Amino acid sequence: MGPHPMLYSSLDLGPLQVVNRFAVPAMVTRLSSDDGYVNEDVIERYRRFSEGGAGLIVVEASSVHGGRSGPLLKASSDEFIPGLSELAAAIHEAGAAKAVVQIIHFLKVARSGWRQLVSDLDVDGLEALPALFAAAARRVEQAGFDGVEIHMAHAYTLSSMLSRRNKRRDHYGRTLENRLRLPSAVVDAVKAAVGPEFAVGVRFDAEECIRRGYSVAEASQFASRFAEQGVAYISLSAGGKFEDAIHREGKPLYPYTGFSGDRCMPGDSYPDAANIWMAETVRRNIRDRGFTTPILGAGKIPTADLAESLLQRGACDLIGMARGLLADPFLPVKVAAGRTDEVVECIYCNVCKSLDENFKTVVCYLWPKGATHAPRPDEPRAETGWFESESSLRAIAGVGDIRLRWEAAEGDVAGYDILRSEDDQPFERFTSCSRTAQLDDSVLADRTYRYMVVPYDGSGRRGTPTPPAEAAVETGQI
Ligand SMILES: Cc1cc2nc3c(=O)[nH]c(=O)nc-3n(C[C@H](O)[C@H](O)[C@H](O)COP(=O)(O)O)c2cc1C
Structure with a gap:
């Protein structure tokens, strides 16, 4: 055993076993075009995460419906299955990673700053969502992935349902049980649509990080409901809301421009593991109620040493490292080989975030100029x-x-x-x-x-x- 025994230990996520605790949380790449198909660059991005040794790879948010979204992957009809199949095969061939796809439903936004609210949807519109998610999950399963992650975090439809700011006056709004009704129905529908070997995870905010938003107490209630429903894992994020987003003239609202956006992708002025207290609290609350569902924590966890200490103290069961593994997808294999001093450490400059905001290909500032992908460890390099x-x-x-x-x-x-x-x-x-x-x-x-x-x-x-x-x-x- 090396100096990171827990980080490199396996873990069961429902029907899946991951070989280590490194997880690549969903990260939009903007590598696809507006049509939503997987292409060679998308495959290359994820192949490197797998070669690099992560145990779990969550493929970026992929839409369950046909709505316009700029460059974003889609799982909204059968025509996307062949591309997704190639992606699943490439990830599995390149390493031991298990791969799930994050599936998302979002509402409309306009350049004027207008956005559609969950309270604008009629009941039929809402009640169509479980079947949309279920059909997308089935396509992901047919494509050969190991599971799906239902996106209920940040600014999107299911997150807005969970939100304390959901003011719907019917049985889908205001009270906690009403706010949970649609997300819970989505979990049930997805689980019923897929086989027992296929993992169904969820991601939601442990704290909304907005005024009059919910925090870890309500998130713990959500977590215990989803645990009861038998999800394979619970991934906890934070913030990323429209409510405090800053509207930039002529652009659709981007939900990561306000304080809640800072909390979602904490930049260089935040301390390491800035959000881990949230995952730790939710985890403790559901463990106290007897649930063993694994919890993924994320938010500025840059090093294997810190990751190991968080696992050791029981803050979370899986380490979500998004920007850290974007900067260097090979961090897990480098550390395992005792080559920690070769890791390209993320500086949390958030250039990746602003590329995402502007619908430009997401790359890392630390990569060689003009590169679309992280260099492999054995690529020739200059003396430093x-x-x-x-x-x-x-x-x-x-x-x-x-x-x-x-x-x-x-x-x-x-x-x-x-x-x-x-x-x-x-x-x-x-x-x-x-x-x-x-x-x-x-x-x-x-x-x-x-x-x-x-x-x-x-x-x-x-x-x-x-x-x-x-x-x-x-x-x-x-
Ligand atoms: C460029 C970029 C794209 C992202 N896209 C998604 C996404 O599609 N779905 C999601 O749940 N989170 C998304 N996130 C948030 C990350 O999954 C992660 O929670 C966040 O970056 C904090 O983790 P980190 O500090 O390890 O980067 C994105 C983050 C970045 C930087």
Whole structure:
């Protein structure tokens, strides 16, 4: 057993067994065109996740209906089955990953900022949804996938039904049981439509992160209902709502532009594992009620070490690493091979998020320029080392903060890890960035901070660290 025994241990998700706890949560790639078919680039994206060693791959949100959506995969009619079959086969051939497809229903949005609400739908429209989801799930099963994940998170139809802001006046709104009625009916319909070996998971927000939205107490009620219905796993996300989205002139509302959007894809200013407390609370609540359904937690979990410690403390059962595995899909195999210092660590710059927002192909800022896919670990790469090997890092105390500056390293540098030590404690990763300067505004006065900076290239290979640089902010400087 290596240093990450739980992370690399298998787990049953209902009928499925995954070989490890790494999960790629659904991530829209914008690699398909508006027609919604799988193409070679889509296949290549997922093939690399599988080669890279993730145990579970959730293929991006794929629509159960024919609505216009820009570039998004579809599972809305039988014509999509051949493409989905090729995708399932490619994932299974490339590695041991189990693959499920996230299936989604969404309402209409317009460039004016208008959007359709769940309260605009008539009862017949709502009651047509379980059959739409069930038919899509059956197609995914026919295509050879291992399961589906019903998308009930963020800004989409089923999430808006669960929302505390669902003000429908009939038996589909306001009370918790009414809000659960349609999502529960979808779970039942999907489970009835597929065979017992096919996994049915759900994803919903553990907290909406909007005013008058629900939080972990209600999410725990939802989770225990879905557990009772026999879902294979529960994936917990956060936020991503229309209610606080910022409308940009001439563009449809994008639900990740407000505070709830920040919470959904926490950027570089958020702490690591920013949302894990939510998954941990829901997990504890349903365990207390006797349910053993595995829980997937996500939100800025960048490293195997952190992932292992979250599993060890029982915060979740599966580690959702979306942007981390986009930056480097090979993280699981690299860490397993003891090549952790070759991992291209996500800097949470959210360039991927803004590409998604603008319907552009989602790529990672850290990949080599112009690349559509992450480089494989064995692809040739340039040497990475320091331009000036001595004293190239300076740490300057300011008014309550410490400014770091360093000379650019030579070679094909993708980013820099910044390591920090407080008062002679061991160095720990503080953050990663792509510039040659960083402000540390999270220091306490009258303590000594030491820093080192380590460059890495597009394949994640680390160069020589700088010699340490030291600074302290005195009380008088605050
Ligand atoms: C480019 C991009 C596309 C995403 N698309 C989806 C999606 O289709 N369905 C979904 O449930 N979440 C989607 N997410 C959210 C992620 O699954 C994940 O919950 C979020 O990024 C936080 O995890 P991370 O910090 O590991 O990236 C997307 C995130 C990004 C960055």
